[in-house]
């Protein structure tokens with residue numbers, strides 16, 4: 001299988017709108033985006049979504065609602081008078097979806113089947129709405145391989161659990177393969193948006209995308225386990241030597257479907273732990289919540305930069321996060337610090353800032 005790495009102008013129409021690689025859709029009277037509770041007949045998708053330029057997705061509804069509120073503040077977007085931020089897809093009871101000006105936020109659930117279904121419908125949404133040159137981001141969590149918890153990994157490429165760089169899907173009784181290609185330039189542009197003062201490192205590297213959180217990622221703490229700790233560590237060290245820097249569960253499908261649709265995309269995940277030293281996610285929920293905002297900080301800076309907004313001001317806190325508490329690196333804080341469990345380069349200061 002050989003496929004070009006870079007997207008070309010011909011992957012989209014000259015005006016930047018999506019070329020759908022499915023001749024049947026244009027022939028249909030209407031297209032029901034069932035899992036989004038939207039349809040091309042029931043909704044004016046051009047009116048609702050044609051201004052979308054950035055599509056951001058991550059596992060949980062709470063994270064993506066938090067991101068929608070965060071990006072609203074960051075880009076200074078005001079909702080139309082008399083409206084509040086609503087989950088546009090609430091009637092689907094599957095995924096959540098928030099729109100903040102040119103930014104569309106989705107939750108995608110866990111794993112390849114869930115993100116795959118969502119991507120089919122979001123790509124069709126981009127097509128029906130005539131969105132121009134949309135960029136897709138996955139803002140996720142992952143296990144670091146040789147990277148401690150609370151740091152960022154931007155995927156340069158994605159492989160499955162057998163180190164295959166493509167998504168496999170049985171279609172009509174035959175295995176279909178789609179190369180999982182991510183936009184390397186976008187990955188490095190995002191990395192360059194890290195500030196010195198950020199409490200996290202950013203690694204651009206190869207991601208292993210698995211079909212399971214437990215045995216699929218070589219954990220010893222699932223309901224079942226037929227291998228020893230030595231077997232596990234042999235495997236993790238081996239893939240580490242093959243330049244795998246993290247493991248998660250969606251990047252392969254995300255990269256493959258976006259690339260097939262001619263859409264630039266990036267996967268930015270925060271590590272929840274270093275898998276070379278453990279399996280259980282034992283960091284407090286409060287700290288995990290804060291860590292999950294780190295990918296949002298980079299993506300927000302990218303969006304602001306693209307929109308011509310200033311990004312030089314270091315973001316000290318996230319509105320959803322510490323509710324007016326000072327969250328800065330230890331060196332920056334003049335208050336009396338209270339050290340937080342699991343944070344090496346940070347602390348949560350108990351002083352409220354106005």
Ligand SMILES: O=P(O)(O)O[C@@H]1C[C@H](O)[C@@H](CO)O1
Pocket residue numbers: 058059060109110111139140141142213248249250
């Ligand atoms: O975006 P999320 O945090 O859902 O990404 C990873 C991969 C799985 O979906 C999940 C497993 O805990 O987290």
Ligand SMILES: O=c1cc[nH]c(=O)[nH]1
Pocket residue numbers: 141142143144213217247248249272
């Ligand atoms: O170890 C981890 C942590 C988050 N998500 C994963 O898929 N694996």
